[in-house]
Amino acid sequence: MSSQDQQTYDDRFLTQYLLGALPLDEAERLDELCVADDELATRLIAVENDLVDAYVRGELPGEDFKHFQSFYLSSAKRREKVEFATALLEFEKRSVAVPAADSQPGQEVVVGAVTLRVKHEGKPAVARKTSASRLTQWGFAFAAAMMLCAGYLLVENLRLRRQMDEAQLQHSAADQRERQLQKELNSERSANAESVKKIERLQQSQASAEEPKTVSLLLRPPTRGLAKLPTSSIPSGTDLAIVLLELESNEFPSYRASLEDPATGQNLWSSGSLQVWSLGRKKVVTVSFPAHLLKQQNYLIALTGQPARGAPESIANYPFRAVLK
């Protein structure tokens, strides 16, 4: 990922993506990068972990909290992450609560099945349980158990009541999430309806084919002199044309491309916002469009750079010839 991308996709932007709060085109761009870009995929995990931790610690601001409840929690997998973060936070609380006021640096205390070593700063660190420390802990454990028994029934009663309340809250939250999920699905479906129609059109000509057939073409930066026109052979039944446009330099945070008929000047197709990829040492922008747009003739792909502010700038025109087979 380029440094420009890093600036574009700061942690706040990625958080908005995780909360389902980005516009559809921005979200789709990130969908792609989250699978295809190593660096962004790694950063996203870190941002997601911090987001989930912030939620369980009650640190999320109002809007984020609402999005978290309505979008993030709508998935069982994501709820598992929340459960994990909750358990981790509770472990942290237990580990902070366990060292007594007279705990000495280096002393070991038990939290659950792990032993924490009290550090110089007064915070516990985790260490493996040793048999020696277990012996000393039995004495403390016996005394603690006597005290615990006395308060057990009272605490247990309160705990059960709280659990009932929590369960009821979770139940109503689950219902709300279900409704929200249905809403999200409906919106996702309508947004994808056009794409589905395109696929179905393609599939009419190849009833049993379900795998998209693609053809790819790399177009180098246009030169001033006479150069041979790049040719793309399009086999019959091809669904998708994938064209990689090599850039001379990468000066914009994003780009747009359009497919044009140079004979008539007609615009046949326009892309959404495009990102730059590294292909070895080359910088490329990838565009993909339905192959049925292409006939046996010359075409032009016009590339424009999208500055962070201001009007788009024309970068280059990439001519090529389509040959149908």
Add this chain to the structure above:
Amino acid sequence: MVNRDWAPTESTFGQFLKWLDEGVDSGGEKYLEMRRRLVFYFDRKNCHASDELADETLNRVAQKLEEKGSITGLSPAHYCYIVAKFVFLEHIRKADRGQTSLDDMTQSHLRAEVPAPSRAVAVAEAKEKLDRCLDRCLGKLAAKDRDLILEYYQGEQRVKIEGRSQLAARLGLSMNALSIRACRIRNKLEACLGECCREG
């Protein structure tokens, strides 16, 4: 054309792993990472069967690789994304036709059929189990990894940020390298926790 009954042979799978590795043997790590990303992709699009769809995507790519011998022009990750996009659109289309997967059915039915009092008990039991499993999984980690993850995710907001930069300085790591290491340990811990909770 997709062959629904197709399953990779050992050599096909080996070829697929090699292709994903792009010349640097990762010992299957790249495959696992790509699968994780695809599960994330489908899950973010609210597909309940995100694991199934990720596997379907990887199967199709492996099948295509077997047919063609090689896939050039796009990076493996980018190619996987394009196939995933088609798998997603097919999934949406099937859902529109009312063909939900077994996984989808199970989830919605389970939610509808569990009575409220049982749910409260189940929640309490699940929570206890989660705490037990976390203790067990933390115990399985190497001591330095346990220290790192507990310290990295400790504290709130500013305290957490300051703590992380002190930790990075103490370990002689950049913040980025520390973040990657912490995420890796957390992933491992989450996977262990999931496995432990399923085992019972």
